[in-house]
Amino acid sequence: MILDKIENASLYYPLHARFQKAFEFLKKRDLEKYEVGRYDIDGDNIFALISEPCGKGKENADLEFHEKYIDIQVCLKGTDCIGWKDKSDCLKIKKEFDSDKDTGFFSDKPQTWIYLSDRIFAIFFPHDAHAPLATQEELRKVVIKVRKES
Numbered sequence: 333m334i335l336d337k338i339e340n341a342s343l344y345y346p347l348h349a350r351f352q353k354a355f356e357f358l359k360k361r362d363l364e365k366y367e368v369g370r371y372d373i374d375g376d377n378i379f380a381l382i383s384e385p386c387g388k389g390k391e392n393a394d395l396e397f398h399e400k401y402i403d404i405q406v407c408l409k410g411t412d413c414i415g416w417k418d419k420s421d422c423l424k425i426k427k428e429f430d431s432d433k434d435t436g437f438f439s440d441k442p443q444t445w446i447y448l449s450d451r452i453f454a455i456f457f458p459h460d461a462h463a464p465l466a467t468q469e470e471l472r473k474v475v476i477k478v479r480k481e482s
Contacts, residue, residue, distance in 0.1 A: 334455040387467035395461040409472035415442025415463030
């Protein structure tokens with residue numbers, strides 16, 4: 333997992349061939365005006381999901397994991413609290429991995445919590461189990477899905 337400011341995004345371009353294109357989308361200043369929905373950046377290789385969810389609190393936020401995609405998450409409004417635990421340390425499967433949705437869930441508790449506010453991003457790799465929406469706030473978020481294979 334990586335946590336940093338959008339201004340420092342270029343430091344992470346060498347980590348994946350698709351990161352530069354993903355972060356260029358995030359750096360647009362008008363994302364607050366985009367409608368809720370999916371935005372293709374490079375087809376199924378890179379796409380953005382803009383949502384306005386309501387947080388469900390730490391006690392109701394499940395650790396999720398992905399195998400095909402890396403998540404880059406940014407809050408445009410509000411502050412999200414996200415739990416984290418290394419996937420290899422998770423022992424209790426809550427919902428088996430669904431390859432069509434690229435999501436599975438653990439019932440383990442997060443090891444630590446991070447907070448995303450305006451212009452801060454987090455990158456969650458396939459080994460990072462993460463529990464988003466652990467806040468109690470209404471949010472506006474962008475999640476960029478980056479296909480793991482380059």
